[in-house]
Structure formats: C-alpha cells, structure tokens
Amino acid sequence: MNIDMIRAAEARLKGAVRETPLLSSPALDAIAGRRVLVKPECLQHTGSFKLRGGWSAVSALPPVALERGVIAFSSGNHAQGVALAARRHSAPAVIVMPSDAPAVKIANTRELGAEIVLYDRVTEDRDAIGAALAAERGLTLIKPFDEPQVIAGQGTAGLEIARQSLALGVTEAEVFVPCGGGGLSSGIALACEAAAPGLRIRTAEPEAFDDTARSLASGCIQRNTRLSGSLCDAIVTPQPGNLTFPILARLAGPGLVVTEDEALRAMAMAFAHLRIVVEPGGAVALAAALFHPEESQADTVIAVCSGGNVDAAIFALALSKLEAA
Structure with a gap:
C-alpha cells in the first residue's frame, strides 16, 4: 500500500463518488468543548464510504474478470458499494x-441487482x-x-479531508474514524x-467489539470474543486485517471505545x-468526539460519520435520546 495507489484510485473514482464536505455546528463544538468537524460519508452514494473501496476494486479488474463477476461478504455497506460498482x-x-x-x-443490496446469499455469522x-x-463460479x-x-479507495476520503481541512486553515487535528477491519482508517491514515x-488518525469502536483498540495497545492483533450482538453491526468484525493493522500500528494513536448509548446519542x-x-x-x-473529551488533547477533532443505512426502528430509538436530554 502506498499513496500512489490512493491517488490512482481517486482518478478512477472521479465522477463516480461524491466529495462529501466537512460540516460543523456551534452546538456540537459546545458539547465537545473543542472544534468538531464532521465528514458525512453517510451522504455518499449507497449511504456509506464503502462505495469508494468497492468502485476502486471493481474498476481495477480486467475485462475477463468483470465478465465472470465479483463476490463480496458484508453486513450491508460493503455489499451495496460492490453491488453498485x-x-x-x-x-x-x-x-x-x-x-x-x-x-x-x-x-x-438486492435492489442494486446483486444475488444475496445469507449466512449465520x-x-x-x-x-x-x-x-x-468464488472458486465454484x-x-x-x-x-x-x-x-x-x-x-x-477508502483512502480517497483521506485526500478529501486533507484538502478540506487545509482550506479551513486546519493543519493540526485528530481524525476519529469508525473502525471494523480497518480499511477506512488505514486508508485515511496513509492519505x-x-x-x-x-492530522493524526484515531480509530473508534463500540465496547465489547474493540479489537483494534486492544490490538493497538498490545502491539499485536487481538480477536473479538463475540461476532454479533451489537447495534453497530457495520463495524463488527472478528479482528483487524493483516494488511490494515500494520498501517494503523505505525500511524494511528490509541484506539477509542464508546458505548452503544453514546453512539445512539451521537446519532x-x-x-x-x-x-x-x-x-x-x-x-x-462522533460519539468519541462529543462524549470523551479526555481522550484527546487536540484543539480540533475531525469525526468521520461513515454510514447512514439504519433501520427506522433503530433511528427512532436514537431520536428518543433527544427527548431524554
């Protein structure tokens, strides 16, 4: 992995993905006690950053491979990104x-024309x-x-963050990134x-599924003891990737961990x-940026909101936190 691959991916993604902005709100700054900038990848096509990686990978395939087809495994966001690409x-x-x-x-994912194969995780x-x-077909x-x-492909979000933060006069900040296997966070770190x-990258995870935070603390890859049972399904993975972890070990700060309730409140x-x-x-x-001010000494935090594909019932549960506030 190197920056040349990310820049090449950005060229292939031009016109296929949205350049999502950096958003801000005085109210969020007040809650966090510092400047908070939000990168809303939930506004990306298919509702998450995953289109970046899916398009990058599919667009790099030779014609004969495209004709045979592709396969991916995902709880939904990578699925939709690959399906659309x-x-x-x-x-x-x-x-x-x-x-x-x-x-x-x-x-x-089904509406995007993909064949769905369900399994018990x-x-x-x-x-x-x-x-x-893959072998059979x-x-x-x-x-x-x-x-x-x-x-x-995920690293192209980091190139956007670099340009956008510089345009705002931000040259020193911590970038908080939701982390499952580490594709987005490692790509942004390299960019x-x-x-x-x-800009220093910090990974963010839900409690009980904090394999990256534990891996960064120990210096070697740690696994989760559970593989399901979290509202944060999009970032529940068995362990950090063999490619992504060395990048994060070199470039990322200590991992951040939040509760499910804090994630709902951030929503x-x-x-x-x-x-x-x-x-x-x-x-x-965003939950880490708003509710864990003691975890960072940076004057500015850039929080990536990586996806917005949420069922109505869960979103309603999140909005109920406004009434309780």
Missing part, C-alpha cells in the same frame, strides 16, 4: 450477508463461504477491508501521512444539529 461496470455480483443484517441493507464462516463460491472475491484496492501530516446530535442520518456503527467516531 458491479452494476455500473456490467458485472454480475454475488453478496454473502449475515442473516441478522439490517433489513434495509439486505433490501437495498455465529455458526458459519463467511470467508469460507465466499471462497467456496470463477468470481473475483473483493474483501471488505483487507484488500489493497479497497484500502486505496493524511502524505497530504496532511499534521441524535448529528440529526438535531447537522440534519444528517447516521447509523450506529457510523456514529462511533
């Missing part, structure tokens, strides 16, 4: 999804299922995070290392003060 490149797509994924993510191995289908497997072209070295604050819809996993970085 495949459709735009006239390539078949098979998506392996956990049966407990939010219904809206399953429905949206507790008793079945998605990697094994994906590998078997000659499909190209596009991994959700531990794949160079996917990391390169900022080259384009904005004064409510994002809606109330920025008028954006964020899903629980996509809100953990």
Whole structure:
C-alpha cells in the first residue's frame, strides 16, 4: 500500500463518488468543548464510504474478470458499494450477508441487482463461504477491508479531508474514524501521512467489539470474543486485517471505545444539529468526539460519520435520546 495507489484510485473514482464536505455546528463544538468537524460519508452514494473501496476494486479488474463477476461478504455497506460498482461496470455480483443484517441493507443490496446469499455469522464462516463460491463460479472475491484496492479507495476520503481541512486553515487535528477491519482508517491514515501530516488518525469502536483498540495497545492483533450482538453491526468484525493493522500500528494513536448509548446519542446530535442520518456503527467516531473529551488533547477533532443505512426502528430509538436530554 502506498499513496500512489490512493491517488490512482481517486482518478478512477472521479465522477463516480461524491466529495462529501466537512460540516460543523456551534452546538456540537459546545458539547465537545473543542472544534468538531464532521465528514458525512453517510451522504455518499449507497449511504456509506464503502462505495469508494468497492468502485476502486471493481474498476481495477480486467475485462475477463468483470465478465465472470465479483463476490463480496458484508453486513450491508460493503455489499451495496460492490453491488453498485458491479452494476455500473456490467458485472454480475454475488453478496454473502449475515442473516441478522439490517433489513434495509439486505433490501437495498438486492435492489442494486446483486444475488444475496445469507449466512449465520455465529455458526458459519463467511470467508469460507465466499471462497467456496468464488472458486465454484470463477468470481473475483473483493474483501471488505483487507484488500489493497479497497484500502486505496477508502483512502480517497483521506485526500478529501486533507484538502478540506487545509482550506479551513486546519493543519493540526485528530481524525476519529469508525473502525471494523480497518480499511477506512488505514486508508485515511496513509492519505493524511502524505497530504496532511499534521492530522493524526484515531480509530473508534463500540465496547465489547474493540479489537483494534486492544490490538493497538498490545502491539499485536487481538480477536473479538463475540461476532454479533451489537447495534453497530457495520463495524463488527472478528479482528483487524493483516494488511490494515500494520498501517494503523505505525500511524494511528490509541484506539477509542464508546458505548452503544453514546453512539445512539451521537446519532441524535448529528440529526438535531447537522440534519444528517447516521447509523450506529457510523456514529462511533462522533460519539468519541462529543462524549470523551479526555481522550484527546487536540484543539480540533475531525469525526468521520461513515454510514447512514439504519433501520427506522433503530433511528427512532436514537431520536428518543433527544427527548431524554
């Protein structure tokens, strides 16, 4: 992985993805006790940053591979990103999804033309299922995070953050990034290392699924003891990636961990003060910025809201936090 791959991905993504802005609100600044800038990747096509990596990987395939098709495994956001990229490149797509994924993510992925294969994330191995289908049908497997072209695509968000923060006069800040396997956070870390070295990446995760924070603290990859049971389904993975973790170990600060209640409250604050819809996993970085001021000494925090594909019932639960405030 290197910055040249990220810049090449950005060229291929031009016109296919949105350049999401940096948003701000005096109310959020007051809650956090510092300047908070929000990168709303929930406004991206398909509702999350995952289109960046999906498009980067699909667009890099040779014609013969596109003709055979692609396969991906995902709880929903990577699924939709790959499905849309495949459709735009006239390539078949098979998506392996956990049966407990939010219904809206399953429905949206199916509407994008992908074939859905459901599995039980507790008793079945998605990697094994994906590998078997790929071998049987000659499909190209596009991994959700531990794949160079996917990391390169996610890194384009970091190039945008570098340009946008500089335009605002921000040269020193911490960038809080929701983290599952680490594709987004490692890509942003590489981009900022080259384009904005004064920006330091911090990963954010939900409690009980804090494998990256524990891995960064110990210096070696740690696994989660559970693989389900979190509202933050978008960032629940077994462990950091073999490609992503060394990047984060070199470039990221200590990991941040928030509660599910804090993620829901951050969703409510994002809606109330920025008028954006964020899903629980996509809100953990903003939750860390708002409710864990002791975790960072930076005068400015840039919080990435990585996705907004949330079921109505969960979003209603988040909005109920406004009434309780």
